[in-house]
Amino acid sequence: MASYRFCRPDDIPRLVRAVNDCAPVVDQNTDQWSDETFKKYINQLDLWPGYCSLAVNDQHSACVLLSCKRPGKIQLLELRTNPDSLRRGHAAHLVTSLKDKVSIVAPDSYIEAIVPTHRSDLMGLFGALDFFLEGESLFDFECTHFNFSTISTEIVVQAEIDELAENFEFKKCLNWERELKSLISTKKEIKVLAVAGIEGYMAYLAYKMTPDGKIAIVSMGQLDQPVKTIFYAMLVNKLIKDIGESIVIPKITETEVPYTVLKELGFEKTTEYIQFLCPSKIH
Numbered sequence: 001m002a003s004y005r006f007c008r009p010d011d012i013p014r015l016v017r018a019v020n021d022c023a024p025v026v027d028q029n030t031d032q033w034s035d036e037t038f039k040k041y042i043n044q045l046d047l048w049p050g051y052c053s054l055a056v057n058d059q060h061s062a063c064v065l066l067s068c069k070r071p072g073k074i075q076l077l078e079l080r081t082n083p084d085s086l087r088r089g090h091a092a093h094l095v096t097s098l099k100d101k102v103s104i105v106a107p108d109s110y111i112e113a114i115v116p117t118h119r120s121d122l123m124g125l126f127g128a129l130d131f132f133l134e135g136e137s138l139f140d141f142e143c144t145h146f147n148f149s150t151i152s153t154e155i156v157v158q159a160e161i162d163e164l165a166e167n168f169e170f171k172k173c174l175n176w177e178r179e180l181k182s183l184i185s186t187k188k189e190i191k192v193l194a195v196a197g198i199e200g201y202m203a204y205l206a207y208k209m210t211p212d213g214k215i216a217i218v219s220m221g222q223l224d225q226p227v228k229t230i231f232y233a234m235l236v237n238k239l240i241k242d243i244g245e246s247i248v249i250p251k252i253t254e255t256e257v258p259y260t261v262l263k264e265l266g267f268e269k270t271t272e273y274i275q276f277l278c279p280s281k282i283h
Contacts (some may be wrong), residue, residue: 001087002057004093006101012038015052018061022080022182031211044185045176046070047077055090063090067098067111068176074102075176076113077120095129099278113276114138114174114251122275131276134164136253137277138174142265143247146240148233156238159194159204161187167201168221175251175277178219182264190218193238195231203231207239210248215239217249220257229261236265 007015014036019033025222031037041047051067051074057201062085066078081091102109113131161183164170170180183190189208194201207221222231239247249262251273 002055002062002088002090004090004097005053006097007052007054009049011049011052011054014061015049015064015066018054018064019066019078019080021061021261022082030128036039040186041066041068041077044182045075045077051098051101053094055085055094056280057085060084063094063141064089065091065098065173069106069109072109074098074106074109074111076111079113091125092129095125097170099129104157105262107164111278115276117272117274123276126278129278131278133274134232134277135174135275136254136255138251138253138273139269140251140271140273141249141262142270143236143245143266144268146236146245146266148230148237149240151230151233151237153234153238153241156193156234157196159192161190161192161206163194163201164192164204164206164221168204168223170221171255173256174253177250178252178256183219193235195234203228203235205232205235207241207247215243215247217247220249220252226260227261229264232257232261232265 016033016035016038038047038104045068047066048069051069053065054061055063061082063081064078065076068075068077079091079095099111102111103242111131113122115126117123164183165180173179176182186208191207191208192204192206194204196202202224203222204220205217207215207217210216220232222228236247249267
């Protein structure tokens with residue numbers, strides 16, 4: 001018989017073990033978590049132990065749910081079931097329990113899940129639990145054939161994350177990792193390139209290195225609208241010249257950068273994600 005419970009800050013080591021024990025079968029390349037990984041997400045994404053829960057069967061992790069909390073919204077960061085405990089209702093129980101808790105402590109909040117479309121199991125689960133599809137899709141992009149290798153990079157300079165808030169308007173992002181608050185909280189990991197103008201920066205690109213050695217663009221922006229491809233071309237070309245060509249853009253919406261611009265630069269879509277929402281007080 002499985003037992004279920006929400007967690008406390010002193011449960012972080014147990015949650016980390018559960019995340020590693022319950023790595024999805026469909027993704028054997030899932031990175032291993034550590035206590036430091038968990039604490040990083042507390043800082044970056046407002047991961048709250050009190051909104052995380054465990055299903056335990058015979059002292060073994062059967063399922064784990066990790067949730068982040070910001071005003072008006074709870075976002076599911078991880079929902080993993082141990083491969084030996086599949087199809088026993090553990091994930092549904094944890095999500096339903098979260099809905100019950102949020103309906104009491106934060107009744108005006110929405111619960112959100114960003115799900116890759118190839119995970120038909122998760123799409124079916126959230127659909128069965130009264131979540132509905134909302135908003136635009138997100139995509140991962142990869143640079144496969146950069147088209148502006150001869151463009152000048154003379155006016156591309158190094159910048160700082162803190163400077164971006166003074167020069168650019170940041171909008172809410174479906175991917176919380178791309179929001180300004182998250183960028184500032186992890187600024188030690190992030191570097192910024194900017195196109196310098198007479199009175200300030202005209203465009204920027206923020207990036208970090210991934211564990212597998214790729215360059216991940218975590219934020220992009222311009223002052224001028226409509227977006228000028230040439231500014232992003234300068235920034236990407238500088239990135240390629242200084243570091244390398246293995247560049248990805250994780251979970252970006254067309255609201256942030258038009259997909260036509262990314263395609264013109266030489267980026268191609270890889271993984272698609274969709275947003276599921278559920279008002280916490282609707283069951």
